[in-house]
Amino acid sequence: MxxxxxxxxxxxxxxxxxxxxxxxxxxxxxxxxxxxxxxxxxxxxxxxxxxxxxxxxxxxxxxxxxxxxxxxxxxxxxxxxxxxxxxxxxxxxxxxxxPLPERTEWISGRRGDAFADPADRVTLDESVNMAFLVVLESxxxxxxxxxxxxxxxxxxxxxxxxxxxxxxxxxxxxxxxxxxxxxxxQDPATPTARQAAIIRDFKQAWEAKDIEALIGLLDPDATAVADGGGLALTFLDPIEGCEQIARAWVEIAGHRPAGTAILERTVNGRPGLVAQHGGAIVTVFAFEVSGDRIKHIWAVRNPEKLRHWTTN
Known part of the structure; x- marks a missing residue:
């Protein structure tokens, strides 16, 4: 590193x-x-x-x-x-x-500048993935x-x-x-292509509100954490367990405002998802994949933390 x-x-x-x-x-x-x-x-x-x-x-x-x-x-x-x-x-x-603002679509590899000034870009490597940063917080x-x-x-x-x-x-x-x-x-690294495939399957199951498919993609002991900072509606306490997370994500899908798009984007160097509404990014989802299952989900909704995603 x-x-x-x-x-x-x-x-x-x-x-x-x-x-x-x-x-x-x-x-x-x-x-x-x-x-x-x-x-x-x-x-x-x-x-x-x-x-x-x-x-x-x-x-x-x-x-x-x-x-x-x-x-x-x-x-x-x-x-x-x-x-x-x-x-x-x-x-x-x-x-x-x-989360670092990225414009990479990991399906196509297309990208734009994440910052107005390329000199301000943060180099993406394993030392900025969300799982690593969360450990640093401890x-x-x-x-x-x-x-x-x-x-x-x-x-x-x-x-x-x-x-x-x-x-x-x-x-x-x-x-x-x-x-x-x-x-x-740390868990054994999952190849990026495999991570992308699993998260894409998660996105499709989420959009289809398929609870069983979501459960199958999540580690039995998976956790989901959201950050709204009191400025955006979200769940305050971590959600634990694959079934509980799957049901919560189906509920989220049911309350998603019309016109919200879920897009595949790189988040801190790894495949992730973002929710876009009215031309603005309103949520950034980072994932940790262990083997063939999603172990952690981090959902950032605090608009102050998404300022760079919207303005650049």
Whole structure:
């Protein structure tokens, strides 16, 4: 899962290309640290604000501007993670990481730009799939930062220690603990083509309101979690069990407004579904497939988390 940007060694003042290269790296880093594209953008904006608030002479004396930007972004994100835990305790219902806006139709492979500026795109790999991001949410802020910086972006523990404010040995332990959480949560990978076929069958069974077919596609211990944030109607508590989920999805189909289309889209690098109504994306569904069954469904309906899906 090495996504470390070589742009980290370039100088932001040396030209627009280098500046945008740094921005891409920082957005990739901050999104994985926070699970929120909106918060990631705020972190990167604050990082650059601090850079340009320094006198030019002071900026010029920094040997590696990329390393400086990464360090500052990491520290800001660590502070945000601490306060986010408090905010999420007051959140209405379940909190799900913000899904990345994608225009890929995994049936045809057609796509458009997910962001107005390609430099802002988050690189899609296994470290941004929804199941991985949900595991990250179970970690302490220090564990998450140490793990992402070292295991995903390949920063040495000496650099991680400067960001986290602990010794390299302590950061090594934090990353090891986080790594163990990830390993324990992972199931054997299902090929993407197989995932797509299963989710397509799920979509067809859902549209047909075929409860038995839905049950057959779901793991017996499957869970479904929805995030409306108090701003969109949805179920507040997780739904557990294949039969309960199947019945809930048939009920959802029965109450779906006329003109709503269920579209096949890539969600955080994996086959997913979106509900579109009146030209706007109103729900994004992410899935985790284990073997030949759907193990987890995440339904994001909070319009604040879908802003990028609608406006780009």
């Amino acid at each position: 090495n996504t470390r940007s070589e742009a980290g060694q370039s100088r932001p003042d040396s030209g627009g290309g280098a500046l945008m290269g740094e921005r891409r790296h920082l957005i990739n880093l901050a999104y994985r640290l926070l699970g929120s594209l909106a918060e990631a953008e705020d972190v990167v904006q604050e990082t650059y604000a601090r850079w340009y608030a320094m006198p030019r002479e002071q900026r010029g004396a920094i040997e590696s501007p990329g390393a400086w930007l990464t360090k500052v972004a990491g520290r800001i994100a660590l502070d945000v993670l601490g306060s986010a835990r408090v905010r999420r305790e007051r959140y209405v219902g379940e909190w799900i990481p913000e 970690m302490t802020p220090a564990e998450r930062v140490a793990f992402i910086l070292h295991d995903v972006f390949r920063h040495p523990f000496a650099e991680v220690a400067e960001i986290v404010g602990r010794t390299p040995a302590a950061c090594r332990q934090l990353a090891s603990s986080a790594r163990r959480r990830v390993r324990e949560s």
